[in-house]
Amino acid sequence: MKIAIIGGGPAGLYAAILLKKQRPQAEITVYERNRADDTFGFGVVFSDATLDNFEKYDPPSYRRITQEFAYWDDIAVHFRGSVHRVGGNGFCGCSRRTLLLLLQERARELGVTLLFETDIDDEARFADADLIVLADGINSRFRDKHIDHFQPQVDLRSNKFAWMGSTRPLDAFTFIFQETEWGPFIAHAYQYEAGRSTWIFETDAETFRRAGLEGLNEQQSADRMGKIFGWFLDGHPLLTNRSMWRNFPMIRSQRWVKDNMVLLGDAKATAHFSIGSGTKLAMEDAIALADAMAQAPTVDVALQTYEHGRREEVEKTQHAADVSLVWFEHVDRFWDFDPVQFAFGVMTRAKAITYDNLTLRAPEFVREVDKAFAKQVRGKGFNVDLETPVAPMFQPLKLREMEVANRAVVSPMCMYSAKEGVAGDFHLVHYGSRAIGGAGLIFTEMTCVGRDARITPGCAGLWNDEQQAAWTRIVDFVHANSSAKICLQLGHAGRKGATKLMWDGMDRPLEQGGWDTISASPLPYFPDSQVPREMDRAAMDRVKQEFVGSALRGEASGFDMLELHCAHGYLLASFISPLTNQRTDVYGGPLENRLRYPLEVFSAMRAAWPAHKPMSVRISATDWAAGGITGDDAVVIARAFGEAGVDLVDVSTGQTVRDAQPIYGRMFQTPFSDQVRNEARVATMCVGNITSADQVNTILAAGRADLVALGRPHLVDPSFTMRAAAWYGADIVCPPQYLPGKEQIFRNSVRDRQDFEDLKIKGKPKTRAELKAEATKPLAAE
Ligand SMILES: Cc1cc2nc3c(=O)[nH]c(=O)nc-3n(C[C@H](O)[C@H](O)[C@H](O)COP(=O)(O)OP(=O)(O)OC[C@H]3O[C@@H](n4cnc5c(N)ncnc54)[C@H](O)[C@@H]3O)c2cc1C
Ligand SMILES: Cc1cc2nc3c(=O)[nH]c(=O)nc-3n(C[C@H](O)[C@H](O)[C@H](O)COP(=O)(O)O)c2cc1C
Numbered sequence: 168m169k170i171a172i173i174g175g176g177p178a179g180l181y182a183a184i185l186l187k188k189q190r191p192q193a194e195i196t197v198y199e200r201n202r203a204d205d206t207f208g209f210g211v212v213f214s215d216a217t218l219d220n221f222e223k224y225d226p227p228s229y230r231r232i233t234q235e236f237a238y239w240d241d242i243a244v245h246f247r248g249s250v251h252r253v254g255g256n257g258f259c260g261c262s263r264r265t266l267l268l269l270l271q272e273r274a275r276e277l278g279v280t281l282l283f284e285t286d287i288d289d290e291a292r293f294a295d296a297d298l299i300v301l302a303d304g305i306n307s308r309f310r311d312k313h314i315d316h317f318q319p320q321v322d323l324r325s326n327k328f329a330w331m332g333s334t335r336p337l338d339a340f341t342f343i344f345q346e347t348e349w350g351p352f353i354a355h356a357y358q359y360e361a362g363r364s365t366w367i368f369e370t371d372a373e374t375f376r377r378a379g380l381e382g383l384n385e386q387q388s389a390d391r392m393g394k395i396f397g398w399f400l401d402g403h404p405l406l407t408n409r410s411m412w413r414n415f416p417m418i419r420s421q422r423w424v425k426d427n428m429v430l431l432g433d434a435k436a437t438a439h440f441s442i443g444s445g446t447k448l449a450m451e452d453a454i455a456l457a458d459a460m461a462q463a464p465t466v467d468v469a470l471q472t473y474e475h476g477r478r479e480e481v482e483k484t485q486h487a488a489d490v491s492l493v494w495f496e497h498v499d500r501f502w503d504f505d506p507v508q509f510a511f512g513v514m515t516r517a518k519a520i521t522y523d524n525l526t527l528r529a530p531e532f533v534r535e536v537d538k539a540f541a542k543q544v545r546g547k548g549f550n551v552d553l554e555t556p557v558a559p560m561f562q563p564l565k566l567r568e569m570e571v572a573n574r575a576v577v578s579p580m581c582m583y584s585a586k587e588g589v590a591g592d593f594h595l596v597h598y599g600s601r602a603i604g605g606a607g608l609i610f611t612e613m614t615c616v617g618r619d620a621r622i623t624p625g626c627a628g629l630w631n632d633e634q635q636a637a638w639t640r641i642v643d644f645v646h647a648n649s650s651a652k653i654c655l656q657l658g659h660a661g662r663k664g665a666t667k668l669m670w671d672g673m674d675r676p677l678e679q680g681g682w683d684t685i686s687a688s689p690l691p692y693f694p695d696s697q698v699p700r701e702m703d704r705a706a707m708d709r710v711k712q713e714f715v716g717s718a719l720r721g722e723a724s725g726f727d728m729l730e731l732h733c734a735h736g737y738l739l740a741s742f743i744s745p746l747t748n749q750r751t752d753v754y755g756g757p758l759e760n761r762l763r764y765p766l767e768v769f770s771a772m773r774a775a776w777p778a779h780k781p782m783s784v785r786i787s788a789t790d791w792a793a794g795g796i797t798g799d800d801a802v803v804i805a806r807a808f809g810e811a812g813v814d815l816v817d818v819s820t821g822q823t824v825r826d827a828q829p830i831y832g833r834m835f836q837t838p839f840s841d842q843v844r845n846e847a848r849v850a851t852m853c854v855g856n857i858t859s860a861d862q863v864n865t866i867l868a869a870g871r872a873d874l875v876a877l878g879r880p881h882l883v884d885p886s887f888t889m890r891a892a893a894w895y896g897a898d899i900v901c902p903p904q905y906l907p908g909k910e911q912i913f914r915n916s917v918r919d920r921q922d923f924e925d926l927k928i929k930g931k932p933k934t935r936a937e938l939k940a941e942a943t944k945p946l947a948a949e
Contacts, residue, residue: 168193171293172300173309175199175281177211178432178449179302180270184225185457187277195279200286203271208263209332209366209408210359212340212443215257215934217451224454228273235269236261237358240934241339244510245399247346251510251535255528257934258340260359263446290428298466299428300456302449307434310420317430318421326496327375328440329412331366331389335403342513344498345395350374351498352395355441366405367440368392369495375412385410415439415492419485423478424470431456436481439492442517444484452477486832491517493838500845504870505539507532512869518833522558522864527927536868559867560860560888561897564607564874566781566814566850569727571607571874572650572900574867575888578854578878579610579656579730579785581626583668588615588628590637598641601881602649605888605899608874609651611638613658613732616713619682620659620738625668629657629717629724639724646725650900654728654783655721657714657772661738662686662699662747685710687741687748687755687764693825701750710738711768718772722780729776731769734787735822739765743804744787744823746795758800762807773812781814783852788839789820791827798842805847815874817852818843834862841871852876860891894920 168190172179175197183197213221213236221229236259243252271281290309293299301309310317336358343354351374355367375381380388389405418437423430432449455477456469463469494516501509510532514520526533541556549563549570556562561573577598584593602609615621615628628634638655645653660666665681666674676696685706686699702710718729733739741747742764748755754764765784773782786808788801796804805816818840821829829835833856840853853872857863863875880887889909892899893916901909 168298169293169296170195170298170300171290171296172197172302173287173290174300174302174304174432174434175201175267175271175283176302176304176432176449177266177270177446178434178453179300180267180274181225181228181450182300182302182431182453182456183274183279184228184270184277185453186460187274187279188225189457189461191278197274197279197281198285198287199281199283201283203281203283204264204268208330209363209406210260210357211263211266211446212258212260212357212359213447215259217447218259220451220454224457225273227276228270231269231273232261232266233259235265235360237360238934239337239339239357242514243339243341244513245341245343246506246509247344249506249510251507251532252339253510253514253525253529253532255934256340258357258443260357260365262360262363265360266446297427298460298470300431301428301434302431303434305416305418305433305437307430309428310430310434313425313428316422316425317435320419320421322417322419324415324417324439324492324496326369326371326414326492327380327412328367328369328415329388329392329410330408330440331368331392331410332406332408333364333366333400333403334362334406335364335400336362337364343396343399344509346502347374347378347395349377351502352378352392353495353498354392354396354399366392366396369441371496371499380412388412417485417489417492419482423474427466427470429456429470429473436485438484438488441491441495442484442488444488448481448484452481455480486830487517487519490838497842497845500841501870505543507535507539508868508870511536512871515865515869521861522868523861527924540868557897558860558864558895560863560875561892561895561899562867566728568779569652569781571652573605573607573888573892573897574874575606575608575860575863575891576852576874576876577601577606577609577881578876579612579732580878580882581612581622581669583623583625583670585625585627588618588621588626588630588634590627590634590641594627594637595641595644598653599644599648600885602645602651602653603902603905604881604884604886605649605892605901606651606881607888608728609645609653610730610876611653611655611726613656613660613737614638614717616657616659616710616717619664619684620710620713622660622664622737623666623668624677624680626660629655629720630713635720635724638721638726642725648902652727654730655724655726656730656732656785657717657721658732659710659713659738660684661736661741662690662692662696663736665697686738687761688750690747690749692736707764707767711771714768715771715775718775722775722777726780728781728783729772730783730785730817731765731772732785733765733769734785734817734819736787736824739768740787740823744790744796746790746792746824758803759807762804766807766811769808769813770811782812783815783817784808784813785817785819787820787823788818788836788843790823791821791829792824795823795827798839801839801843802846805843805849805851809847809849813849815850815852816843816847817854817876818872819854831856833858834866837866837871840866841869844872845870850874854878860887860894863891864895 241252341356345352353369358364385407431452438444459469459473537556540559544562664684684699790796836855837853840851844851850873852874854876893912
């Protein structure tokens with residue numbers, strides 16, 4: 168077999184090593200345009216998990232790599248004169264040059280031919296090769312040559328960055344967030360061998376311009392960085408090696424394989440440097456390719472197996488990198504945070520590290536985070552314990568005069584079980600049990616302001632006395648038997664009205680017994696949905712009055728809070744999104760105009776709703792569709808509602824149009840809450856695939872939301888909050904009838920938690936840093 172590998176970076180060399188081991192008879196050649204020891208960059212990082220992989224696949228190169236590596240366990244965050252260190256991270260650093268030289272040595276030893284100073288510009292010269300590996304890096308000539316086939320998407324990120332080195336020793340992966348007269352600069356730094364550290368500097372485009380970095384040569388910009396970070400560099404110089412400022416390209420390729428050619432490493436996909444995964448991804452690609460080649464009967468099948476098997480893992484890493492880079496791009500959002508909360512945000516930015524996880528590794532750090540959170544709550548007038556504070560989830564919150572005992576919320580969820588809009592026994596049990604279960608705040612399902620405002624025939628309403636009496640019964644039960652507050656969500660289905668019950672076909676039009684629908688514009692939801700009537704001014708006045716009427720009935724029923732539903736493509740949302748609003752009057756066109764009617768309805772309700780009671784608005788912070796609402800629009804929308812007197816923005820997303828492409832995942836909507844809260848400076852509630860109390864605490868402690876709503880988890884577990892309270896040892900109100908149950912779970916939780924922590928600590932393999940420390944520790948005197 169003949170294998171040609173274009174590019175002698177980590178991907179190409181490691182693929183050569185693994186394939187040659189697998190097929191000693193194969194003729195494998197690596198073509199590299201540079202000289203053997205001619206390399207850019209300084210250090211590379213690997214996690215312990217990646218090193219485990221290397222150990223498994225090629226022990227000799229693994230041993231050489233680990234002999235050359237610097238280990239560290241801590242991450243240190245420097246911000247506004249403070250430094251917070253968190254241990255247990257298990258990372259290693261190595262010189263990129265050393266890594267490449269030892270991979271070259273190993274490849275040669277196995278019989279791979281390495282041809283340096285050989286620039287390949289045409290794959291035709293490999294016509295007799297069985298496999299051509301395109302490992303030619305981020306600017307891959309071959310990916311671009313076959314651009315129509317590979318279909319790469321290049322997302323050039325807005326921040327500027329430059330890679331430098333220093334002789335400054337470091338004992339931790341170090342983040343320095345530095346305020347300057349021009350704006351914030353960030354250094355990501357780590358040691359990779361004795362006396363050498365990597366320094367990646369990053370800043371936003373405006374700060375870059377203001378700092379006059381545009382047009383400076385390498386040395387001049389190193390001098391400028393040296394001045395900014397001089398206090399930390401401690402007299403050590405910054406070193407350059409092709410250290411030009413650039414914008415990071417996030418690259419994703421639609422296809423990785425063409426005939427017998429396959430993309431590997433940066434050529435196929437990149438991952439932002441802030442999660443230190445570029446070289447890791449490149450070498451793990453080589454592992455995946457070698458695995459596929461070992462098992463498949465033909466090269467063709469192997470390449471398909473490689474692409475299908477590897478794509479999800481690469482996309483997951485890229486997603487984590489995306490989330491992380493967005494955090495760094497918007498670091499100014501958090502600039503006025505308490506430093507410990509800021510450091511918590513840095514640690515948890517990419518979702519892998521959480522509150523509970525940090526509690527195990529760095530309990531002192533988390534205690535400080537809890538204290539800072541409690542201090543903020545105290546600042547709002549609550550007499551909370553500052554010395555041994557409860558976890559953020561169990562800290563109270565005040566909106567106007569309404570106080571909620573904890574931050575867990577039952578998200579609004581239609582039960583499709585009302586008769587002619589009247590909530591019945593099912594609703595009483597549903598809301599009642601969730602209130603007793605401990606949630607601080609309960610939202611009703613979307614309660615419709617008129618018969619024709621309903622989504623389905625099973626939707627609850629609040630437009631007549633019977634419905635009002637039914638809601639009063641539920642509200643009274645909640646107030647009498649729990650400390651939960653209850654918020655009425657009012658909405659109008661718009662063009663998504665007159666549809667079937669969820670279990671009969673979500674959003675599908677009713678075949679019989681439907682009613683006329685209205686919307687901002689006459690656009691059906693599905694092609695076969697009813698075409699809604701475009702609202703005229705008279706219809707707008709009528710519907711506004713319906714909202715006000717229902718709000719007044721809500722007050723009469725005793726609700727503590729009121730939410731206006733402006734999300735998910737329903738009537739008011741249909742005005743806000745440009746995808747559903749094509750009006751040419753003053754309610755269409757720019758966002759300011761599209762917001763006009765929803766704001767009008769909100770203001771009319773606000774005027775009717777008691778001044779001491781809070782109001783929220785639910786928005787879709789993105790339509791997940793081209794040309795639709797984006798996170799930046801959501802900030803404008805939130806500000807507009809804020810000015811109109813909203814107390815909380817309930818940040819949901821999507822459901823506006825059928826062809827949306829949401830990116831689901833754990834806590835997938837939380838970044839929008841983060842953006843709205845910390846840019847528009849309004850209180851927010853986040854929601855969406857948040858399934859554990861650990862996630863709730865992580866979100867709150869990082870300042871990404873003020874309340875956290877859980878929908879589906881509450882459908883199966885009314886006592887979600889009660890159980891979390893037991894786990895975290897936070898006291899919680901419980902009706903006297905259930906006290907023995909509460910006492911038992913609180914008692915058992917102490918033991919369960921201890922067992923869990925012991926198990927986690929025992930089960931955690933030692934990091935290489937710990938193993939090395941143990942191996943070099945002098946034996947204790949007998
Ligand atoms: C300026 C810079 C500095 C970096 N520094 C670091 C760092 O310090 N730490 C870190 O972890 N990551 C660093 N990275 C990222 C890291 O290099 C990559 O994520 C990783 O090296 C990807 O490995 P690869 O083998 O896919 O690509 P590369 O390492 O880029 O290797 C591709 C190789 O192909 C060769 N090549 C390209 N075209 C041809 C051709 N037509 N013919 C022959 N040869 C060709 C190139 O010369 C190169 O050696 C840096 C990236 C850049 C751009
Ligand atoms: C059965 C069901 C009904 C829902 N009904 C409503 C509703 O009436 N109003 C609303 O704003 N959102 C509604 N939603 C959306 C939820 O409030 C929530 O935003 C969504 O389920 C994501 O949160 P989760 O991942 O915690 O379930 C509903 C969700 C479900 C599962």
